[in-house]
Amino acid sequence: MTDEDQFVEFANAHAERLRTTAFMLCRDWHLAQDLTQNALTKLFLSWRRAAQSDNLMAYAQKILLRVFLDHRRRRSSSESASAMLHEPAYRESPELRLTMLEALACLPERDRAIVILRYFEDYSVERVADVLELPVSVVKSQTRRSLTKLRELLAEEQLALFG
């Protein structure tokens, strides 16, 4: 089996999962598709090295996160994470429920990535730190802050819904 065959086999098996992670990061399926394709292209180019890593999926996730963060950096004029979710559409349509995914979108990109890796991908703190190339202490503290923020956002929503 050639390197390319191995890559195609891996990519076919994991593309959907990578796209789901990308969607959770950007909340746009089309952008998620683009990010996944870019990440897979980069993985293809570094396949020989990637194939030597202990955890190929973590390696691919790492590339995907970098692609996402680079994309966000390049699009400096794009949406920015806001501390509050008081968009007019939301206020005018109380039946629109604030979902966990929407609350996640309120977090800065890096914090969003930490929460997704930690609680959706079930990564350990150490593995998140490795993937995002952050100190473990930063991952821990940012996770705590992000969870507090998510709780606040979702609690506000519950009050609005049931108050």
Place this chain on the structure above:
Amino acid sequence: MRAELNSERPPPLGDVVGAAVRAGRRTRRRRRIGVAGAGAAGVLVILLSGSLAAHSEPRRPVVAEPADQSGPLPAPPTGGPLGRAAAQKAPVSPGSVPITATPPTTRSPERNLAIPSGTDSAAGPRKKATTGAMLHLLTQLLPPGRTSHAAVSSNEDLYVQMYLDRGAGPGMVRMMLGKLPADGPRGTTPNVSVSQVPDNCLQSTVVVARWADGTAVQVDVASCLAGDGRTNPPGRVVLSPDEAARIAADPRWGVTMDADLIKQGEARFGGAPVFTS
């Protein structure tokens, strides 16, 4: 979160994998063409300069020179007085890196030296540098001691790691090769900067040798060992700034390196593991 995802209706995935493979192939092709183009341009420059030299030789006036000026040519005026003085005294021999025995000490956290390499570059065919060749050459340039933990970066950068134990315990050295856009020949003298970074154990001392053609060689002397993502165990500082400068200034480093070196390096370190942090 999973329940919410289940309620999403994602569009079909489509041929993401095929598109990635095609884009990857295109990028690879472009890179190869770029390397081949650069190589062809280099050969053309060498042929042209050789041709010019051959034609200009007979026209050169022959002037008797005083006997006391028969030493090697002075280094280009890129360095300070120290570098020029060192260059004038430097013996020219391939593979050697003449350097002042003790560069001046300074209280400044960074200092710059001009280190004459003694030779432009090794003759013979050259190939694109590999991490294996870097590790191989690094083992030749490190002072005597036991080397171990040879590893390479997880991406495709020319970035390698090596432990050295000179008898007092292991210490870590990492080095990186790169090339900045620059015109002109490589020259014979790199500018070497030495920086101390007290709060970064992976880069306790950072030595960068910059050549006129844009080639940059960075040697990081660590005061800790490779970490597990959480902490880095303490290590010995196994190279003095002068020793690191000597390694960084070796003329054999480059984004292209001697073909034999590449071959030997790949045979010896082609399967080196990946370092993480």
